Amino acid sequence: MPYVNIKITREGNVTPEQKARLISGVTSLLADVLHKNPATTVVVIDEVPLENWGLGGDPILIAREKRAKKQ
Numbered sequence: 006m007p008y009v010n011i012k013i014t015r016e017g018n019v020t021p022e023q024k025a026r027l028i029s030g031v032t033s034l035l036a037d038v039l040h041k042n043p044a045t046t047v048v049v050i051d052e053v054p055l056e057n058w059g060l061g062g063d064p065i066l067i068a069r070e071k072r073a074k075k076q
Contacts, residue, residue: 006045006047007039007041007045007046008049009049010049011027011050011051013051015052015055016055031046031048032048
């Protein structure tokens with residue numbers, strides 16, 4: 006029974022339709038590549054508040070600012 010946990014930041018207003026496409030796509034990918042049974046594949050999408058998301062040792066908003074300054 007595959008279990009996939011997708012974590013995304015809580016921004017951008019991800020719609021229920023987009024989440025359904027992610028769930029369907031991941032399930033299909035596991036079936037196609039690893040021959041896993043879609044009926045027993047579990048996909049969970051967690052939306053994480055930005056203040057709880059970090060990258061490279063910084064909160065994500067600071068990390069994004071640093072990356073923008075480098076470009």
